[in-house]
Amino acid sequence: MSAAFRGRKHYTSQNVLAAVDFDMRFTYVLAGWEGSAHDASILADSLSRPDGLQIPDGKFYLGDAGYACRPGILPPFRKTRYHLNEFSAKHRPLNARELFNLRHSSLRVTIERAFAALKNRxxxxxxKPFHTFDTQVKLVLACCILHNWILGWGEDEFFEEVVTFDEVETGHGVEAGDNDAWKVKRQEWADAMWEARGNTTIEK
Known part of the structure; x- marks a missing residue:
């Protein structure tokens, strides 16, 4: 069992699925999966639960490159520039997919900042965990609840600018099987952004 919970830091850990809104509040947290678990498996578990992650019709979450493009989950284009530090005034997006990825990364950095603040606090x-596993799971949930409560009282001193490195971690893999209809939607949105790109500004 301990081998399954051994994550990328080489000690026992858990993989946590979380959704964050643009105010950096955690809106959904599923803790307790083993550290080596595939992100797609955790998402499937969450969506199958009566009290799991709810995605309203016509809405979607921004996901990282480890997830398939599917109803309710919108990842970036793979094998295309993505990281914010890869773009600048001199290195603007060259096509629709790069522009889509730039805007995706600019929005998804919110969850990186939320997790950074959570871990800093x-x-x-x-x-390295020393509590029982049940307590470890409860600690994650309790810390996320406290994080949200603190944000209700004003600006968070632990927030900081974070540069994302959206690489799929070894052992978490890439979810196979993009949904064809959602791949078409994503490309249509990317093309529309590209056509309207005149207002795009990239800061150094």
Whole structure:
């Protein structure tokens, strides 16, 4: 069992699925999966639960490159520039897919900042665990609840600018099987952005 919970940091850990809104509040958290679990498996578990992640019709979450393009989940284009630090005033997007990925990354950085603030405030989340596993799961949920509560009282001193590195971690893999209809939607949105790109501004 411990082997399954051994994540990329080489000690036992859990893989946590979380959704964050643009105010950096956690709106859904599923903790307790083994550290080596595939992200797609955790998402499938969440969507199958009566009290799991709810995605209203016509809406979607921005996901990282490890997820398939599917109803309710919109990842970036793979094998295309994505990281914010790969773009600048001198290195603008060259096509529709690069522009889509730039805007996707600019929005998805919110969750990176939320997790960075969470770990900066609650150091126990980023250390080698010593509690029982049940307690570890409860700690994650409790810290996310406290994080949201603190945000209700004003600006968070632990927020910082974060540069994303959206690489799929070894052991988490890439979910196979993009949904054809959603691949078409994503390309249509990318093309529309490209056609209207005159207002795009890239800061150094």
């Amino acid at each position: 609650f150091k126990v989340l980023d250390q």
